[in-house]
Amino acid sequence: MNLSRRRFRISLNLDDTVVYAIGDVHGCLDQLLQLEKLVFDDIDYPYHKKLIVMLGDYIDRGPKSAHVIEHLMKPLPAGYKRICLLGNHEDAMLDFVDGYLSYDQWQHFGANETLLSYGLDLQYLQMICKDKKKLSRMIVDLIPSSHVKFLHSLPIVAASTKIVFVHAGIRPGVSLGKQKTRDLLYIREDFFNSTSKLRHLIVHGHTPVQNVQLPAINRINLDTQAYRTGRLSAVRLFKNEQLLLHT
8 A cells, every 4th residue: 555645535515415325336337327327316305416425446356347437437417426435446456556566466456357347358468478567567558547547536535524434434533534544445343343432424335244234323334245246235315314225
């Protein structure tokens, strides 16, 4: 992880805003399009502002990572805004692109599926290039610079006075402004097992669950492993209402 890379944090004013938070996509473009249709067809609160918050992990493991990134770069219908947060898989891809992570290390995150989605013939590349450093440079050159620029622009946290949207979770007992980047992208047990009272509702993904548990007071986990189950999940949040949407 390149800790020197600047990671943005966003403050939100959610007054009169309906928020749709969407869990880990992992290259599942078809499910994302289905879920977005449910969001756009939602007829409740027609006169309120609409915000979609993507919780990270758009790439790896599923079949259409490149297509998901391309889709997220496109504008939304009128009346909707979107915030895409950084996930640990995007962070790993950037570390590979920026030279902080080897190709072998990136493979553990599911890089092969991502590179296949860019149309790269990995077997052929490995056959014509035995030098791993040179191979990495060849791969980086074949990834669209617009995609890399988009991933570099992603914030790591979006927070209002009551709700925090983040990829993995937070370290309990630490103020939001002092949260470490690695915890925000990778934390699991220390977040889930803590009995400390949380000051915000934490909406996150990262750790797979079979079902989204609602209503929730402290945590909403939206990672329902779309690349395995075909079920991509979202929650609609407005004032004290929580409504589950999924494919």
